[in-house]
Amino acid sequence: MDEAMLLSILLQTAYASTPLLLSSTGEILSERAGIVNIGLEGIMLLSGFVGVVVGQETLNPLLGILAGIGAGALVGLIHGMITAYMKGDHVISGLGINLFALGFVPYGIYAVWGVRGYFNPSDQAKVPKVFGVSPIFIASLVLVPLIYYILFKTRFGLSLRACGEDPHSADASGVRVERMQLLASVIGASFSGLAGVFMSLDWLTTITKDLPAGRGFIALAIVNFANWNPLLGLLGSYVFGFSWVAIEWLKISALKQVIPVTLLNTIPYLVTLAVTAGALGRSRPPKYAGVPYKKE
Amino acid sequence: MSLQLKLGERYKEILFSISEVALATLIGIGISAILIKAGGYSPTSAFFYLFKGAFGNLYGLYTSLSYSTPLMLTGLAFALSVRAGLFNIGAEGQVYIAALGAIIAASLALPSYLYLLAEFAIGIGLAVMWSLFAGILKVWKGVNEVVSTIMLNWIAYWVTEYSRSNIFYDPLSPDRTIRIPITGRLPILVENTQLYSGIFISLIVVIVTYVILWKTALGYEIRAVGLSPSASKYAGIKYSLVALEAFALSGLFAGIAGVMETIGRPPTYAIVTSLTNLVNLGFNGITVSLIGRNNPIGIIPASIFIGGLMAGATSMQIFAGVPLEMVQAVQGIIVMVLALPGIIRLIKSKIRRR
Numbered sequence: 001m002d003e004a005m006l007l008s009i010l011l012q013t014a015y016a017s018t019p020l021l022l023s024s025t026g027e028i029l030s031e032r033a034g035i036v037n038i039g040l041e042g043i044m045l046l047s048g049f050v051g052v053v054v055g056q057e058t059l060n061p062l063l064g065i066l067a068g069i070g071a072g073a074l075v076g077l078i079h080g081m082i083t084a085y086m087k088g089d090h091v092i093s094g095l096g097i098n099l100f101a102l103g104f105v106p107y108g109i110y111a112v113w114g115v116r117g118y119f120n121p122s123d124q125a126k127v128p129k130v131f132g133v134s135p136i137f138i139a140s141l142v143l144v145p146l147i148y149y150i151l152f153k154t155r156f157g158l159s160l161r162a163c164g165e166d167p168h169s170a171d172a173s174g175v176r177v178e179r180m181q182l183l184a185s186v187i188g189a190s191f192s193g194l195a196g197v198f199m200s201l202d203w204l205t206t207i208t209k210d211l212p213a214g215r216g217f218i219a220l221a222i223v224n225f226a227n228w229n230p231l232l233g234l235l236g237s238y239v240f241g242f243s244w245v246a247i248e249w250l251k252i253s254a255l256k257q258v259i260p261v262t263l264l265n266t267i268p269y270l271v272t273l274a275v276t277a278g279a280l281g282r283s284r285p286p287k288y289a290g291v292p293y294k295k296e
Numbered sequence: 297m298s299l300q301l302k303l304g305e306r307y308k309e310i311l312f313s314i315s316e317v318a319l320a321t322l323i324g325i326g327i328s329a330i331l332i333k334a335g336g337y338s339p340t341s342a343f344f345y346l347f348k349g350a351f352g353n354l355y356g357l358y359t360s361l362s363y364s365t366p367l368m369l370t371g372l373a374f375a376l377s378v379r380a381g382l383f384n385i386g387a388e389g390q391v392y393i394a395a396l397g398a399i400i401a402a403s404l405a406l407p408s409y410l411y412l413l414a415e416f417a418i419g420i421g422l423a424v425m426w427s428l429f430a431g432i433l434k435v436w437k438g439v440n441e442v443v444s445t446i447m448l449n450w451i452a453y454w455v456t457e458y459s460r461s462n463i464f465y466d467p468l469s470p471d472r473t474i475r476i477p478i479t480g481r482l483p484i485l486v487e488n489t490q491l492y493s494g495i496f497i498s499l500i501v502v503i504v505t506y507v508i509l510w511k512t513a514l515g516y517e518i519r520a521v522g523l524s525p526s527a528s529k530y531a532g533i534k535y536s537l538v539a540l541e542a543f544a545l546s547g548l549f550a551g552i553a554g555v556m557e558t559i560g561r562p563p564t565y566a567i568v569t570s571l572t573n574l575v576n577l578g579f580n581g582i583t584v585s586l587i588g589r590n591n592p593i594g595i596i597p598a599s600i601f602i603g604g605l606m607a608g609a610t611s612m613q614i615f616a617g618v619p620l621e622m623v624q625a626v627q628g629i630i631v632m633v634l635a636l637p638g639i640i641r642l643i644k645s646k647i648r649r650r
Contacts, residue, residue, distance in 0.1 A: 038442055042628075078632070088635040091383050091442070095582055096632030102579070103624025104331065110619040111335030209621075217446040224440060262458040269447040276444070277437045 017241025026191025033184030039097025041216025047196030072193015080185030164286035349611025350604035364603030370581025386445030388578025389452030394554025411480030419555035427547025
């Protein structure tokens with residue numbers, strides 16, 4: 001194996017891991033504040049779509065990225081209103097987000113471009129490379145330690161974590177629990193939004209109704225695997241990301257004589273099942289993650 | 297006297313549930329009207345043809361009922377899990393794998409009278425096994441069932457798609473599998489419609505499940521575990537066992553749905569490319585269950601409603617030009633609204649406060 005190939009595999013792994021990393025980091029922040037959002041998959045899909053619509057209309061990738069993040073934030077706002085303020089069921093609201101995206105995006109693809117199935121943005125709408133690599137990938141590597149620092153080394157992070165761990169005490173010490181949870185939901189969901197727009201405008205540069213292909217749920221598995229710690233999430237995301245690169249690699253290798261290409265597609269899901277089954281037992285979620293907080 | 301009071305309370309509860317679902321549906325329709333308008337289509341014409349295609353004439357009604365047949369069961373699969381405190385969203389994959397089981401049976405050289413039995417046995421067996429995977433991971437390793445069932449859905453998708461294209465393809469028509477032999481098919485109920493006799497099986501399963509949930513020890517245990525896992529432990533209920541039973545039962549329901557769609561719905565009697573004749577039956581069951589308030593009896597009208605949306609979607613696409621996926625988005629909005637506990641009470645208390 002020569003140097004160029006190794007570099008290419010490394011870069012492919014980095015790209016395949018970036019959406020998982022962004023999405024799981026956002027969800028860690030959100031769950032640390034007590035808001036569980038299983039709609040990550042749907043947010044990625046919606047944001048990927050909105051990013052392409054805006055990017056293609058304006059031929060400005062930056063506006064596309066911002067729109068994708070904005071779409072994620074909006075979903076996070078709605079989810080936060082439902083769960084934090086109106087004490088709704090976290091899981092059901094998240095299921096609703098996924099179902100909505102699954103219908104809305106193929107509808108939107110047809111309504112906007114008059115095509116069925118998929119749309120590829122034109123070159124001017126795609127995110128340009130910076131120093132030969134994706135700027136969103138670079139951003140993800142900056143954002144993760146930043147979120148870690150905020151969560152564990154700042155007063156704000158302490159208050160945020162208190163909302164997920166012991167909201168009654170947080171409330172008693174003057175933290176406005178619901179407002180904090182809403183904020184965490186919005187920030188968390190915008191990370192999945194960035195993940196979606198990374199896929200649609202930067203890495204895969206296409207929008208289809210299967211764009212996230214289960215990545216939102218793999219990100220949820222990573223949150224567990226990482227024990228709600230963004231730095232461990234980095235490790236987890238790269239392990240899972242590599243499994244996607246492995247498929248493409250195996251598809252061109254000699255192994256395709258033994259295992260048919262269609263079946264190779266199951267690898268990331270099998271890896272996720274195997275790793276979560278092997279690694280769990282040690283992790284502990286924030287005590288009030290997913291539990292509606294009711295003032296006494 | 298006290299019984300009357302109790303009955304009155306119960307009717308009040310049911311009335312509340314119905315008005316909540318009605319409100320959620322109205323919000324769903326309202327928001328989707330905005331989205332349809334934004335897409336450049338006419339909401340009035342969209343809803344007109346949606347309704348017309350679903351319930352506007354006998355043919356539409358039969359089609360709606362034909363879709364309610366699998367949805368009743370996938371809805372029941374989700375509802376039973378929720379009753380046990382589990383969010384098992386694996387019905388989608390279990391439907392695929394059960395359909396594959398039916399095709400496997402059809403590929404065997406059997407005496408003609410054995411096909412029906414073999415299809416149900418292999419299909420349901422595979423689906424229950426698929427569901428139990430997630431159950432075992434949950435009980436032994438604490439793996440979140442939302443994650444594991446979605447992973448299993450994707451694995452089921454690719455395994456079934458692989459089997460369709462590489463093993464059980466029809467040499468004369470490679471875009472689908474071999475067809476179910478005529479003696480292995482469920483009879484059609486109304487000629488020239490898609491309504492097949494499976495709807496009776498669905499109704500029987502729903503009613504039996506209702507009886508199991510509220511009149512048997514197993515049902516009591518499932519509901520007790522769902523209400524409070526820790527309290528049920530003190531009552532001597534084995535959580536792991538009850539959870540596994542819930543996973544097995546929901547695999548059973550989804551399995552029946554997957555088999556029946558393959559051996560009952562005319563005219564294909566096969567699995568087609570990208571599993572398009574099976575996709576979303578499991579996910580739509582989630583909406584059905586939530587609209588039916590996770591109650592087997594509530595699931596019957598709920599499945600006819602969502603079945604109607606599926607039937608009307610085609611007519612909406614043909615006559616109003618609105619892509620049929622819109623009905624999926626409507627369901628998402630309805631589910632999000634239904635996440636709110638006692639939304640009617642919430643609104644009432646807000647109004648009173650003012």
